Amino acid sequence: MSEIHIPHANTVVKTAASYGRDLAERVGATFVVAAGGIAVAAGPGDMFHASFWQTMGAAGIAAAGSLLKGFVARAFGTSNSASLAKGV
Template identity: 55%
Template sequence: MSDTPFPLPSTETVIKGAKTYARDLAERVAATFLQAFVGGLVLTTPFDIGMWQAAGVAGVAAAGSLLKGLIARWRDVTHSASLAKGV
């Protein structure tokens, strides 16, 4: 039994969990940006809107992905940026 009434995880476990979460979230945000950017370029080319507008749309999509990942972390303490249970 532990001497404290609230057993805490080891420091190594916390650091590994934070690294796993950060890597997962960074991958999701980068993937969202690239997908939105390519999609934006495909849609803006015929309408002659421009690459910078496509990058702006991709940035908004990536920011949404970042916010979703932070909400997932706040909602359920896991090492994933997913809102799905058990991921």
């Protein structure tokens, strides 16, 4: 029978902390990019009265912003992560 390998508790805590930093960064960045996308697509005065196509445009702008953020994070952060947080 094969053995079950369980990681050390420090590894689990470090992984959970890395995940928390990564998640907080991504949620914050997505909020900022989506708000900017809606402001650009519908205009700051009409952002609460956006049409279907303006909303789709905002989603595209947010997706493009997140893609660019991932490229920037790879260039300035860890090369194997789309996060700017250290150690993720």
